[in-house]
Amino acid sequence: MRDSPEFDAFYAATAPRVISQIYAMVGDRCEAEDAVSEAYSRAWQRWATVSGHTDPAAWVRTVAYRIAVSNWRRTWRRAVSHRRAAPPDSVPAPGPDTVTLVDALRKIPAAQRRAVVLHHLAGLSVAEIAEETHASVSAVKARLSRGRAALAVLLDDKETQPCPTTT
């Protein structure tokens, strides 16, 4: 197909970044990869329209997030993983900082987490987050503020936790 090189280049250039963003938002790497793959399929399905967007990656990210948080989708993924004879995929072990950060992100409300990731990882402005998440600017500001405060406590706790003593 005529547009496939363009789509393939877009996919290769943006998919790893979108996966990391969705992973940070949902706290599960496999779920994030699955949802992102599905979202890119949908993007290709309507590529003539999506490619004309100012930021096609934002379209993919929005769709991927919706897929990732779908109750049914998550159930289905668990079912498939359960039935697989082998481990799902050979995913390299995350670094300790990644584990700590994902653990902390999981503990804050989903709306705050999404706002924090979009602002601090995707680099979106408050207004852009409001548009992408269908929230008001003031709501986004509140989510960012609360999310940052909660993360500060969670991450500082991890950092200052004393080492267990041996007797």
Next chain:
Amino acid sequence: MSDHDLNRRLTAFAADVESGTTLVAASAVRRRGDRRRASTRVATVGLGTVVAAAVVATAASGPVPGGSVAGSGGPSGSARPWPTGPGATASATPTRPAPHWPPADLPARPGCVPSTVAGGPATGPDLPAGLTMLHEGEPSWTVDRSRTTPSRFNPTGGADVTLAGRTAARTLTGPGRPIEEAHSPTVYSHQVFLFTDQVAARAAFTALVSGGEACGWINAHMNPGEEGRRVSMRWPGEYTPDLFWLRDVVLVLDGNALLVAESYTSGGGMSSGLSGDELRLILSPLCAASVVCA
């Protein structure tokens, strides 16, 4: 922790994730999109055919006072094809192209034995008179209040195991979400069955789950802590090479009630299904009326 520190940690996180990411091949991603695009085209042609047929029929019979093409062209409860088990047949409707049913590669399952059931409908608790189910009254959704309506989900194709001890039922059937599922036309069915008691409800629930497992459905408990009373099952058609249809069902046991929520999706995409909130919307009126709630 400063904004700068949070930025730094998230950037390091992204670098860690991206360095270890192995992407699905772009060609595989495109293939999936192509399949869906082709199915959407089929659906559009199917819809156009039905609308054209309705226009021709209306023109041939003359104008109907108060009637409209749109009003008569939609699928009715009795005309809507719905597979009720292996061997069932479906034809084209305005909301869904004709899927292959049963699929040619339906695997033989030695343990898949048509179910049998002792007993039938019984007298006992009824649904609250004022009960309004999720989507009830919405355009394109049909309501069936018959106590003996068969369960849409009958994985073995045998006797309807939900009929034994059933005292009341309500069945809603409707289309998928117009935008979200436009790429893969979907039909939903939400059925609530009431039984004489919790034992009868559990027997029906268990029989459906075990029948599904024996006949090749993939089974998964929906949420930790809800094992034994909430199950999601899916026909594993997604992995067949000639993917053209998918079926999902959620079974929820709640006291003496059983919810069977099924989706039937044609077009290579999966349905969005029911969210946890929607499940609660269906079951909470029953709970409030003290009909169920174990």
